[in-house]
Amino acid sequence: DAGVIQSPRHEVTEMGQEVTLRCKPISGHDYLFWYRQTMMRGLELLIYFNNNVPIDDSGMPEDRFSAKMPNASFSTLKIQPSEPRDSAVYFCASSDRTSGGNEQFFGPGTRLTVL
């Protein structure tokens, strides 16, 4: 399997622009998670989905952030408008709870820089 795929790997944008991060989970996995990592705050959960349905979005920092999972093989995290404090590495992870697994497999991350 190719593992969790994220794109783009790096994104540099200017304040106020819309940013869309993409994730393809491992095929067959029923859970998908979006995390954000910064030096100050560490790795924080933003939102997670089960079978394409959002379960907990309490970690989404504000209304500028939104996430969708239109099908089992694709999810997006959108920031509109972006701000410099959104600069971080954003990770997508997936897991297969159907078969009893607890391990979350992380994608390579998207490094976002907002100028």
Next chain:
Amino acid sequence: QKEVEQNSGPLSVPEGAIASLNCTYSDRVSQSFFWYRQYSGKSPELIMSIYSNGDKEDGRFTAQLNKASQYVSLLIRDSQPSDSATYLCAVFINSGYALNFGKGTSLLVTP
């Protein structure tokens, strides 16, 4: 959100020594605990999970859990320079399947 606390380090140990990494958590109902390793510029990778009090061994790694003290640790025996990384402790949030991570402990194994 419940807290997961780790000493940020860096923890420096000589090659061949035992590295001991510690983690405390605040949610008494937590049942599942994980250790992830993250190399610089890379994504986290699961190395150990533990669900019951006591020790769990896997190769050079031993995870220890004490639910009464709300304490979980990771021991790395015969430490190698390739073990140099940040180690993240994680706990399931609110009996669900999302993880609450500590900020990690940086480990440096010196030749």
